[in-house]
Amino acid sequence: MTRPAKDFFAPLAVGAPAPLREIPARPSRAIHFFDPGNEKMAAKVPDMVGTVDVLLGNLEDAVKAENKEKSRQGLVDIGKSTDFGPTQFWTRINSLDSPWVLDDLTTLVPEIGDKLDVIMVPKVQGAEDIHYVDRLLAQLEARAGLTKPLQVHAILETARGVANIEEICAASPRMQGLSLGPADLAADRRMKTTRVGGGHPGYLVRQDPARDDLGVPQYDAQRTTYQQDLWHYTIARMVDACAMHGIYPYYGPFGDIKDTVACEDQFRNAFLLGCVGAWSLHPVQITIANKVFSPSVEDVAHARRVIAAMGDGTGAVMIDGKMEDDASVKQCRVMVALADALAAIDPELKEQYDRIEVADV
Ligand SMILES: CC(=O)SCCNC(=O)CCNC(=O)[C@H](O)C(C)(C)COP(=O)(O)OP(=O)(O)OC[C@H]1O[C@@H](n2cnc3c(N)ncnc32)[C@H](O)[C@@H]1OP(=O)(O)O
Ligand SMILES: CC(=O)C(=O)O
Numbered sequence: 388m389t390r391p392a393k394d395f396f397a398p399l400a401v402g403a404p405a406p407l408r409e410i411p412a413r414p415s416r417a418i419h420f421f422d423p424g425n426e427k428m429a430a431k432v433p434d435m436v437g438t439v440d441v442l443l444g445n446l447e448d449a450v451k452a453e454n455k456e457k458s459r460q461g462l463v464d465i466g467k468s469t470d471f472g473p474t475q476f477w478t479r480i481n482s483l484d485s486p487w488v489l490d491d492l493t494t495l496v497p498e499i500g501d502k503l504d505v506i507m508v509p510k511v512q513g514a515e516d517i518h519y520v521d522r523l524l525a526q527l528e529a530r531a532g533l534t535k536p537l538q539v540h541a542i543l544e545t546a547r548g549v550a551n552i553e554e555i556c557a558a559s560p561r562m563q564g565l566s567l568g569p570a571d572l573a574a575d576r577r578m579k580t581t582r583v584g585g586g587h588p589g590y591l592v593r594q595d596p597a598r599d600d601l602g603v604p605q606y607d608a609q610r611t612t613y614q615q616d617l618w619h620y621t622i623a624r625m626v627d628a629c630a631m632h633g634i635y636p637y638y639g640p641f642g643d644i645k646d647t648v649a650c651e652d653q654f655r656n657a658f659l660l661g662c663v664g665a666w667s668l669h670p671v672q673i674t675i676a677n678k679v680f681s682p683s684v685e686d687v688a689h690a691r692r693v694i695a696a697m698g699d700g701t702g703a704v705m706i707d708g709k710m711e712d713d714a715s716v717k718q719c720r721v722m723v724a725l726a727d728a729l730a731a732i733d734p735e736l737k738e739q740y741d742r743i744e745v746a747d748v
């Protein structure tokens with residue numbers, strides 16, 4: 388059961404910071420994963436500040452069991468020694484049923500709670516998981532004297548989590564967003580793919596057979612197939628739940644690091660459906676996400692033209708042979724708001740958007 392409205396924004400521990408009333412819409416095109424216990428990766432982190440919207444120190448899967456403490460300590464060291472400037476600093480803690488998570492939280496909050504923006508919680512099954520983290524964070528924040536509440540991000544990677552998606556989003560004012568966890572989710576659902584995200588050549592639809600002059604189907608004739616997106620349903624569900632609760636949806640990992648083309652396609656599908664970003668597992672994927680999750684200059688120019696032509700935002704106009712009205716101007720405002728937010732942190736994009744504005748609006 389969720390808390391009554393009058394208690395929803397009350398701190399859950401005496402002395403804990405007041406919960407946020409609204410989750411800030413900070414650009415987060417790429418959530419870049421690194422293992423803080425891997426010296427080579429960790430050494431690269433300070434130079435990545437400013438080149439990526441989110442740097443995430445991962446403590447969960449992909450960190451070997453024997454290295455859990457080392458990675459946790461590495462994260463504390465990085466958090467203390469790095470000035471993150473405009474880049475957000477997140478962590479993914481171990482799962483709530485693991486032997487490591489309690490030490491993760493009781494170490495990270497007092498040591499670097501003032502530096503961390505968001506705590507990503509894996510394998511969230513329902514509101515009860517968020518309630519547990521919510522109360523514990525409040526107690527730890529109060530003890531550490533933090534003035535800013537930590538936000539919580541849940542990975543959607545179990546069938547139960549997907550079934551409980553709305554209650555997860557609504558469980559706490561800390562909820563910042565959701566990511567798709569395609570690997571664990573595939574295993575939990577008993578899907579028959581061994582890929583980490585992305586499509587599958589077997590998941591397709593086939594063109595109807597051609598017919599001969601008598602109308603008899605030619606089943607053996609060449610027929611085009613169209614590969615489909617295995618993740619469409621889950622992403623769409625995630626986008627609706629997040630939009631309804633004022634929080635943010637993200638595509639998760641794309642494991643085929645070398646297939647930059649398919650990664651870009653998968654990220655773009657997520658962008659078009661409403662996701663604000665995706666995970667990057669390797670530096671090469673930061674470039675892809677930054678490109679895909681930034682509106683194109685053409686889209687921004689068109690959106691600005693529509694907004695200018697629509698005046699007070701009511702009625703209908705024709706632009707380049709197409710009808711624009713009260714609804715489409717809202718779509719255009721979404722595009723321009725994102726472009727403005729990105730231009731504020733990305734000088735290269737700002738220059739591109741400014742140039743188009745002068746020439747084409
Ligand atoms: C299903 C899930 O839960 S997904 C989330 C969990 N998984 C992860 O977090 C995986 C993170 N990424 C990685 O571990 C690595 O990128 C791997 C294992 C996939 C590939 O690593 P490598 O084989 O070393 O890749 P590659 O040789 O191309 O690396 C090139 C350089 O980039 C560095 N690098 C690779 N990945 C990263 C990263 N995520 N962050 C920073 N630097 C990185 C490497 O250390 C290497 O550095 P060097 O040039 O100084 O030697
Ligand atoms: C993202 C993640 O944790 C998964 O796909 O399982």
Ligand SMILES: [Mg+2]
Pocket residue numbers: 448509544568570571
């Ligand atoms: Mg997982």
